[in-house]
């Protein structure tokens with residue numbers, strides 16, 4: 120095949136897929152506006168995406184905070200700037216690592232679960248069955264999950280911020296001989312509300328993206344167990360790629376703000 | 377019978393319905409009428425497109441050509457949303473039951489009542505238990521998850537779910553497959569009662585000739601993508617059609633050739 124035709128084909132496929140995902144996202148938003156809204160499905164999605172993810176997100180945060188403290192101490196000692204450890208650690212966690220790491224953990228945990236659940240329902244005709252029961256599968260399966268992830272991720276990130284900073288605090292105080300009171304005072308004087316809020320806005324965007332990918336690839340999966348497997352894989356990979364690239368875009372927007 | 381295809385007694389009227397999957401032409405011009413309150417049974421070999429026919433009427437599959445009129449309105453020309461008004465009066469039993477495996481059995485049966493009709497969970501549950509008893513399942517079964525049921529039990533739960541909201545049109549894809557003969561007859565009676573007592577219109581697919589004779593007002597045979605014969609169940613035995621004859625008597629030899637290779 121001609122190389123231009125190949126490149127053109129891939130590009131067209133990419134645009135087609137992007138368009139489909141865009142329409143899917145729009146449908147998700149519209150069906151939220153038009154109701155009915157299934158509170159029970161929403162609550163259970165919130166429980167699974169938010170509450171049940173606390174242990175993984177907490178563990179990730181505490182170890183990252185602790186390791187970060189060691190690295191920042193070691194690095195800043197080279198130009199005698201160790202005293203800035205709490206500030207650098209705080210900014211790194213609330214603006215960058217909290218949202219990104221929590222979102223990546225959730226991409227592995229929730230986006231894959233959504234793709235597998237919805238994909239299995241698709242290939243076993245449960246989604247078709249739902250529409251014969253006069254319930255719009257979109258409203259019952261997709262909208263609650265997307266909304267739940269968009270709300271849950273900022274809350275998880277807020278928790279991760281606190282736990283991560285606490286991890287750094289433990290290492291600083293018990294291993295690096297910082298004074299706990301100074302650590303907290305430095306952090307408190309330095310960190311702004313916007314540092315935290317910009318991280319939470321990122322988190323909401325990431326939550327939306329990872330749920331959208333999980334739902335989209337699950338909903339459009341076909342062809343039995345293998346189809347569900349590849350839907351799950353693609354959902355996780357695209358979520359991660361989208362989270363990382365959206366992170367750059369949002370960061371460049373926030374630093375100019 | 378009724379000559380005018382647009383007469384109001386025609387609940388479902390299908391004309392020249394064609395459906396292909398890539399090069400696999402499954403339906404090649406199906407014409408079929410079902411009157412209001414009638415019970416139609418579709419028979420035909422495995423893989424001839426009976427399930428595809430029903431899914432096309434439901435709007436789950438989109439036909440390539442032809443029309444499907446429900447109450448005189450061609451639903452193939454309607455938007456997804458307008459089509460819902462017609463398909464909302466339908467209850468369907470899927471060939472593979474298609475139960476929601478994240479919900480319990482009673483929640484499956486009550487699904488439509490709770491989520492589409494806004495009934496309280498308590499009242500929906502009472503109705504679900506009632507429907508389960510009509511298909512011979514005890515109330516305790518309601519608390520199990522679908523994965524804990526046998527194949528025949530899943531089928532019956534699917535049936536209970538299809539009838540729970542008293543829909544006007546019922547589709548049953550092989551309602552008695554996988555059931556013992558006694559339970560199969562209980563299900564036959566249930567289908568007959570739905571159609572006779574509640575005035576529902578039903579289309580059932582079955583390979584079970586005893587069941588076909590019992591529940592049908594009219595039998596249609598699908599072969600090579602078309603309806604090659606239709607008539608009353610009494611006419612089944614002397615249909616004068618060699619293919620129907622072969623099918624009804626289950627003979628391997630005849631005009632219908634099964635594509636099998638012998639060693």
Ligand SMILES: Nc1ncnc2c1ncn2[C@@H]1O[C@H](COP(=O)(O)OP(=O)(O)OP(=O)(O)O)[C@@H](O)[C@H]1O
Nearest residue numbers: 397400402420421422423424425426427428429471
């Ligand atoms: N979603 C689909 N995609 C592609 N081909 C399909 C699809 N659904 C059905 N087919 C094809 O359509 C044909 C008819 O299938 P269908 O399920 O309607 O058969 P059937 O008459 O219900 O058979 P059985 O009695 O075994 O259930 C088959 O050849 C099948 O391969």
Ligand SMILES: [Mg+2]
Nearest residue numbers: 426427471549
């Ligand atoms: Mg079938």
